[in-house]
Amino acid sequence: MVVYVTLIVMLFGSTLVFYSLSPYYSALGLVVFSVPGSFVLSFLGSSFVPIVLFLVYIGGMLVVFPYSSAISPERFPSVNNLGEVVGLVFLFSSWVFMSFDNFQDLKNIFHCFVSGESLVGSNTFYNSGGVLVILGVFVLLVALVGALIISRGIESTIIRAIWLW
Amino acid sequence: MSATKTLSHAQRVLRLYKRSVRHMESWIPERPAFRYEATVLRARFDEHKNENDMKKAAQILQAGEEEFWEKQHPQPYIFIDSFGGTRYERNIPAPEWVLNKWHPIEKARYPYYFARREKRIAEEQARWDQLVEEERQLIEQGKLPPKEALPS
Amino acid sequence: MALARCARCLRFDRFSPVVRVSSARYASGDVSLPGPYPETPEERAAAAKKYGMRVEDYEPYADDGWGWGDYPKLKKQHADDRDPHGDWDFPEDRRNWGEVMHIEQDLFVRQRPNAYKQNRKIPLWKQSMILGGILTTLATLGILGNKYKYFVPVGPKQYPFNNLYVEKGGDPDAVPDTPKNYTFPTSSYI
Amino acid sequence: MVISPSLIISSLNLGILTILLGSIFFFSKSYFSKGNVNFPLIKTTSACLSVNNDKEETIEYNSGPFAMAILKVLAFLSVLSLLVTCNNSIQSINITLSLWLSNTPLNISLNFIYDQYFLVFLSVALIVTWSIMEFSFYYMTEDPNSSAFFRLLTIFLLNMLILTCSNSLFLIFLGWEGGGFLSFLLISWWTTRNDASSSALEAVITNRIGNIGLITFMALSALNFNSSNLTNILSSNENLTPLLPFLLFGLILAAAGKSAQFGLHPWLPALLEGPTPVSALLHSSTMVVAGVFLLVRTSELFSSPLITHSLVLILGGTTALFAASTAIAQHDIKKIIAYSTTSQLGLMVTAIGIGQPALAFFHICTHAFFKAMLFLCSGSVIHSLSDEQDLRKMGGLSKLLPVTSSCLILGSLALMAPLLAGFYSKDLILEATSASVLNLLGIVLSIVATMLTAVYSFRIIFFCFSLSPSCSSPFSHSEENFNLNNALLRLATGTIASGWFFSNLLFAPPSFNVTSLAKGTPLIVPIIGVAALFMSLISSTSNSIGSNAHSATTSQWFFVDAVHLSIITMSLALSFFSSRTLDRGWQENIGPQGIAPTSTALSKISQAGQIGLIKRYILSSMASVLVILALSLLILS
């Protein structure tokens, strides 16, 4: 049940990120997303990764907060209609609940894709899971490059597709 | 306009004479023999030359046409440029109005000719309008019968 | 008449765009061609006026379900039978402007063979009788020729010494006896 | 031995076909100057072209010389390969280029066969077409776009060669169709001329009827023998008992349509609407002999039923008699020669009917030469009389056109006089006919046709050369043209020599046992015919006026009149209800006039979804996916 609630909170945070018109709420959403994420990982029995993740997120957020508040000091930060956010959250959570009714078995997934070993400790990063880690790092790099490029040209853009309804 | 027009007696006689001479020429290829036969034929036409009784003349013409119908050639000689001839309708030059359909791009390749052509067309149009105007005035003055409308 | 009824139910005539596609409509862009079949004399007069004909000449197709509305039934005259030297508005296809076309006009244009040839010197029945006579004569002759054949019966070439048995490389020890010569085997020819 | 004759032959012929194919795409204008002495065509070019006199250069904007040069080279090559065949007799070389659509049940492959038939035909066709091309360069110079004309002639020849050399039915059909289509283009060459276009329509429609027969044959053979390969079909013709009549029917229909047998003949005189070189090419070596050639190729199929033989025999005899009797009363010089072509085709089909395909092919080869020469002669006469075609306007031409008139007389004699090309094959065919057990009518018809042949040939000679001149002023300089003279003399040489060459060096003509009467008939009968002609000419003209027989022969037994009317009336009566109910009835509403609004409405509906809002896109996508899922689950459960 706790995992369920944390997952719903996770979904709420991630939805908040791309529904917020101002960087405040997006950063808030990231925090809201990160904390239960590390909770879930710790429930799954791995201790090291959640801690690293938590520290990274909190540190990153501490940077992101002043930075975003510096670049976009709008007076009335707002979220594009909040009801949709909640609706989406419940939609996602119900869908997730439908497809995986028992959350405690999520372990098996991790187990089977790092060949049966649990993620306790960071040793799997160095032997069998390493390829995945390198791949993930590469994906993060690509995402960073893309974000940079887009944000260079962002001033001339309109996000009409999102907030028109 | 239409092709069905009534012919006078003289016209029919002349046409009959011409057709029969032509068909005789197609029947008889040698020139001298044909000349002889043609003279005989001419004589046969000439003996009724000054026939004044119209009824009789009509009967004679009727008889002559029937005889021609009996003796006509199945493949009469056709002049090469007349209808049915071997060179009829061969390589007809394109009519002049085709140039109106040309695209400006195509016209731009022969600028001088088209400039002069434009001038000529303008003059022709002016002349035509002038003629129409004169005719209209004549009709108004009653010197010409009014035109009837074309069948729709 | 049952045929007419089935025809009526097959083509939704004169309420529908069916009759629009008759060839006359394409010739003169008048969409009102052909109109409904004229019953009363007034309608006949109106239709005749529409087609630019005299009322005496005007004769529409019979309205048995396959008809053409009020379209006039015209003489079948091929363009070749019209006067080539006549003073036509369109000399190349020998028509006058506004002249009513036959409903099957595409049979009578100059590109088609002139099947409805007028004033033949020899009437058509005589022509077809001549043709049929020749062909039947040929056919009967063919049948007779199949019956009574004419050819020179020939046998295979025959040589002395058992048809040169040894000379042709046969075995001289086993010489077969003399074959029966000078007979005409009939089976190998027919 | 590394270089075997079969290797030489196959490489030569493949090369010839390839060069011909390439020369079609060769669009460059030939260019040469006056100073160029060793080029023989210079007189003609300077005669017919825009010469600017300050520079002594003539620029030839015409692809004619190129086509002539190509054809000359190819003709020499083909003669070379023919000589190779003469020395060492080879069997047929079978070349399979690529396997096409192999894993379909019916495998289709580019399959060439080089047997003696094709080799002889190749050289004959190339020589004849070379001469015709040369002549047409003389004949078509005033034409606005003569380059296209030469190219069309080349494509035509290529199609015919494909037809003759191919072993797979699909290639044969390719050449067949190409021939029909090119004949359409060439007949309607003067497109502004109405008679030309109608004649082209007639020709192409009659060819469609023939193609129905060929397609029947193809389909039935694909059904029966599961192969489109001609050799397979001919080798496996035992196991086809039920379908054999239909196969033979298809073949005979195809041949009758293509080579204008009686009933499908009217398109052949209609060919004459084209320019004279076209008539020469089509009548001599390429188009009309295709049907006979198909019959020659497939003649093994005719082996079993005797009734088919006699049918083909009667067909050919009827055609020969019809064409000959029609030709004696025509007044158009080209029409006379065209009808003589038809009667010769009838003789070829007769030879097929009595089971002698080799003789038919022999007649094809010899016939090509003198018939092409006759057409070229008539073309030169027509050109010198400025497009006058009527016999009655010619006369006394032997003084104006000595070469032409001598060649014309030679070509007319070639059909009836011994030691000339036509006589070798025709005499053999008559002998075989009289020796055959099939039908008495065949020999009768062919003998009568031979007599009439003499009649119309001498009629041409009489009208053209013996009468007093009755023509408008001819060009007296037309025979100074090298292209005309070379072509005529080359073909005359072929006319004299080809019969002897083929019969002695290539074919081994079979010998027949006939009575001396039947042997002497081909010699006697023409003399009778000529005598009859002169009798009728002396006591001529006026007595035959208005006789039904004369007009019957003149207007081709009234075949066209009667048959056109009957066909049109029948088809109208048959198709009236269908056209009234379908084409101008409910099908019109449902079909052409119904589809357009329906699809327009549907496309409008499908476009209503395209509003550029991504959320609605995703939502509608999800909704439709769910609908599909629900429907499919309902159906499956």
Add this chain to the structure above:
Amino acid sequence: MRQIVSTFLFVTVVSGTIIVVSSENWFIIWVGLELSTLALVPILCSGFSPRNVEADNKYFLVQASSAALLLNGALGQAWLTGSWSILDPVNEVTSICLSIALAFKIGLAPVHFWFPDVLQGLPFFQGLIIATWQKIAPLILMFYFSQLGFSYLLITPSLISVLIGGWGGLNQTQVRKILAFSSIGNMGWLVITSAYSFNAAIIMLVIYLIINTSLFLLFDHLKVSTLGHLNTISQLSPISVALVLLVMLSLGGLPPLTGFILKFTSLYFLVANNFIILSSIMIIGNLQDYFFYLRISFNTSLFLFPQHIISSASWRNSTIISPLAPKAWLSSVSTVLSTLAIPLTLPLYIIT
């Protein structure tokens, strides 16, 4: 965008596709798809015109949602079967998730809405990447997937997409939208063929990619975006009139051209599997495709519109592209392949 960055992004797109194609682990496949999407997003909005960025956003959102669905399906698969392999049999829910996700990525019929907008918003070259390269990975997955045997989920959408592609393009005037709808229709052909023969689907994919590439490159070279501008081609570069004509007819599947093999192979396998009625439906849809292909061909070659002075003056200076430019090289090669390559396709056809 800088040369090195764009090169890096292109290489990443290619590597993402290669990862997807070469791996049999659902998770890695998801990672590869995400990789190519993330790398493609900045490429697409390199112009930063508003339409451009809007199309980019739409593309990104659709790809993200489809990737989420795919990951969802993959997780369910892994959770049920205990392995991430794509060769394991799929159950209903996961198969539905995965197929919907893949259909999203290739723009199959019920989920095709985003495709015309995105393609319309992008320049031709970026549109080329979306319409050709980005379709390889999902289509290969789809082909694998249709071998696992739940064909009703693929056959219905592909039939719908053939018809929708026909009807959608009927009254379009934008060349890119027409191309988008035609690609929707062709996706239907590919997927429905993949349900019956894997090799045939692969061959059709290759031929379709080649033809589409040549089309996009031609239009990119000629800079024509609407049907009204097509007639200026005959003045801009006369040779490409014939090219556009031939490639269009080849895309429609006229027999002597290469595109004929595409339709022929598909119909051969469909009819061999007694798929006659539905294949006739698909042929009808393809006829509507053919209608607007012919409309493009007509506007390119046969019509001569009244034009403004610039294009009418420009028939003198036809644009010259140097053969050394890679775009020109690619377009020429792909044009030749997409029109004349029917003998080359025969061995392909024979191995199927």
